[in-house]
Each structure stands twice: as C-alpha cells, then as structure tokens.
Amino acid sequence: MTLTLNLSRRSFGAMMIASTAAACAPRVPDSGVADAAPNYLPEYAPLLDAGYDLPAIPLEYTSGVNRRMEGLYTGEAPAGSIDVDPYAKFLYHVRYDGTATRYPVGVGRQGRTLSGLATIQDKKAWPGWTPTANMLRTEPEVYGGFRNGIPGGLRSPLGARALYIYRNGKDTYYRVHGTNDLESIGNSGSAGCIRMFNQDIIHLYNNVSLPMTINIRSAEESLRVDPEYYNRGRELPPTIISPDELLGQEAVSNDRAPDLSQLASN
Template identity: 85%
Template sequence: MTLEWCCPMNMPATPSLAPSGHLTRRSFGALLLATSAAACAPQVPESAPVAVAPDWLPEYAPLRDAGYDLPAIPLQFTQGINRRMEGIYTGEAPPGSIDVDPYAKFLYHVKLDGTATRYPVGVGRQGRTLSGLATIQDKRAWPGWTPTANMLRTEPEVYGGFRNGVPGGLRSPLGARALYIHRNGRDTYYRVHGTNDLPSIGNSGSAGCIRLFNQDIIHLFNNVDLPMTINIRSEVESLRVDPENYNRGVELPPTIISADELLNSEAVASDRAPDLSQLASNF
C-alpha cells in the first residue's frame, strides 16, 4: 500500500523546503529545491527594503500561549522528515489512538478516517523507553515537573538539584503541554510532552519520556480526547511497519543544566506564572 504524506492541512508550505502535493513513503525527506530568475525584472532601488524569508516553517512560527511568546523552531531542526505531516496511516494501531515508534522517532495521532498526523519526537536512551499498550489518562497545560525516585537514584548528577521540583512555566522540562501515560490504572511517570531541547527531536536522549517541539505538543494536545489508547511500538513492530526509518537519529548524552542556572532566585523571582485562560487554539 502506498503511504502518502503532505504538509499540515490548510497550511501553505514554505516553497524552498516542502514539495507540493504528497510525499510517498519512498520519498520521505526528499526536498524540492526550485530556483527561478526573471531576467527582465525591474531594478529595485537601493533604498527599498529587501524581503527576507522567515527562518521557520509556517507550522513552527512564533506562538503566543498562556502569556508567553514561544519562539519559532528554526529550519535547521525541521529538515526533511523531521517535521509535522498529514498522511495515510498504514500502522497497526486502531483509529482514535496514538501510536509511537521510538525507533523511527515518530508519533502518530491516528484519525477515524484512516489518516494520521505524524510528529517527529525525541525518545528515551536505550533501555529507557516504555513499550506496549497504555492509556493517556490526563493532560495538562504548562505543567510542573519533579524527577522520579528512579531518576534521582540512577543519575543524581543530572537530577539531584531538582528533587524539589520545577514549577510550570518556561523553565519546566515538560514544556508547554504534557500527556500523562497510565497503565492498569496507575501513573507510569512517563509523559508525552513539549521541550526546548530542539536537537533532541528525531534522536534518543531523554530519560524515557516522549518529547515534541512545543508547537507540536500544543497541536496534539488540542486534538486528544481523554482517555486515549497509546501504543509504543516494540523493535519487532517498528521493523515490520516502518523498516525504512528504523533507528533513525542518534543517541545523545543527557543535556545537563544545573539547578543554580535554571532556578537561581533572581531569575525565578522575575518569572510570570502561565495564564491558562489564554491558551493557543490550533494554528
């Protein structure tokens, strides 16, 4: 079966990056670079301002949310297939669910009509990823974060300074939104969440959670109805369903930010809490 993907629905593609029409499975990541010159174009006066193309795709433009101005995602992080796309779903998860491939570094929101929105994700380093079926039981905007006991025990040099937690807002490692994964009625402490660690998207580098660009987690959050089944593919399933993208990306070391740097009293004192009455709708 042909798997087709296209740019986000109702969004103009950036001509220099996204091909028109659909992308076939065999052509994921191919870029259509078109240039043209008008030999008889009139001369532009030296004083006229020169239009500069934005350094981001339309779906990753700057965004106002909860009183914060979220920056755009630069083009260098959304090259090829490492961007949000819409297309025909050929995986094995049922309609109305989420399907995550931690080996290909994609999350699929599977629709009732047989299509899906595919988001690039960052996933856990080897041996740190949840697998199998679970349930998205809760979702929160601008959530706070506290490292788990296991994080504190296994990587105290990374998480020890945050044992008292980080409040929701621009400093929270969970970013703009989080979906909370439960299994058998209990919190697994794994999340699908936003991140400011842009190089981690498309790679393995987290402690096990599934990361998205903040613009993408807001888009997903606005389209998720609770409760929702989530499937996290096994290695066998990933090879069976999407062998072409198996083991996409690289494994990264943890990004270490000291508690003094993130939570110094002067910076925290100037923080504004998120205004949850002003959340962005789909864009």
C-alpha cells in the same frame, strides 16, 4: 492539508521536502524586490501561549522528515489512538478517516523507553515537573538538584503541554511533553519520556480526547512497519543543567506563572 493519495513512507518524506521548499520560497512583491524567506516553517512560527512568547523553531531543526505532516496512516494501531515509534522517532495521531498526523519526537536513551499498550488518562497545560525516585537514584548528578520540583512555566522541562501515560490504572510516570531542547527531537536523549517541539505538543494536545490508547512500538514492530527510518537519529548524552539556571534567584524572578485562560488553539 488533505491528501487523497495513498502515500508510501518515502512519499511522506518527499512530500515534506517539497512542501518545505514551497513554504520557504521568497515572495516577490510588486516592487520586484524579494523579501527574505523566514527561518522557520509556517507550522513552527512564533506562538503566543499562556502569556508567553514561544520562539519559532529554526529550519535547521525541522529539515527533511523532522517536521509535522499529514498523510494516510500505514501502521498497525487502531483509529483514534496515538502510535509512537521510538526507533524511527515519530509519533502518529491516528484518525478515524484513515489519516494521521505524524510528528517528530525525541525518545529515551537505550533501555529507557516504555513499550506496548497504555492509556493517556490526563493532559495538562504548562505542567510542573518533579524527578521520579528512579531518576534521582540512577542519575543523581543530573536530577539531584531538582528533587523538590519545578513549577509549571518556562522553566519546566515538560514544556507547554504534557500527556500523562497510565497502565492498568496506574501512572507510569512517562509523559509525552514539550521541550526547549530542540536538538533532542529526532534523537534519543531523554530519561524515557517522549519529547516534542512545543508547537507540536500544543497541536497534538488540542486534538486529543481522553482517555486515548497509546501504543509504543517494539523494535520488531518498527522494522515491520517502517524499516526505512529504523534507528533514525543518534543517542545523545543527558543534558546536565545547573540548579541555579532554573532555581536561582535570577531565574525565578524572570519567570511568571502561565495564564491558562490564554491558551493557543493552533
């Protein structure tokens, strides 16, 4: 969708609601019998990626502003960069023509979010995950059972893609990544990483060139640029998953390595 109007933040939301209604309106076939409307938006339809059938994102998780959309960018980050507002729970991919794609995100619980300028220096499809030493030290009840890591695939908490954030040439161990924890998008619930719907992180991954600057807004910048959505969402408790659910024999036997030659290009 290409826009020629300068959209206000409220227009952004109104446009999203209007396009949601249009996308979900039932089609009336020649027989005069209406088909049932799908329970997802077109951009969040089921997706085949790396040999995996990724499910659609149900409408209950993409209502209102909690969905991907495009418009004129009104923030302060430079063109050709990523701008994250952890208070409004949005990520903007800022393009050189003055437009941006805005994605809803899940962010870290209070005090756990990186801030300021950094660089995306690497990106991976279906990456594996290992908890950091800090995660093991501060929340052993959440991460202790996973200290040896989880390989890339459907069991990995990093989902379908990950962008790796560096500062001064060093890995910060913060990531922008996919997730199956749909409730976390639009809320604060992670250990500090930036979560996206798998369909959205695939879309972003396919449009990111390396290296790319990433800005994570401060509270002051968020209030200055986007006061309408400041502190959108709520803080969620950490999701505690039993190691058997991801590392048990049944979970391992039902998983398979991703086929990286068969990546979606949406």
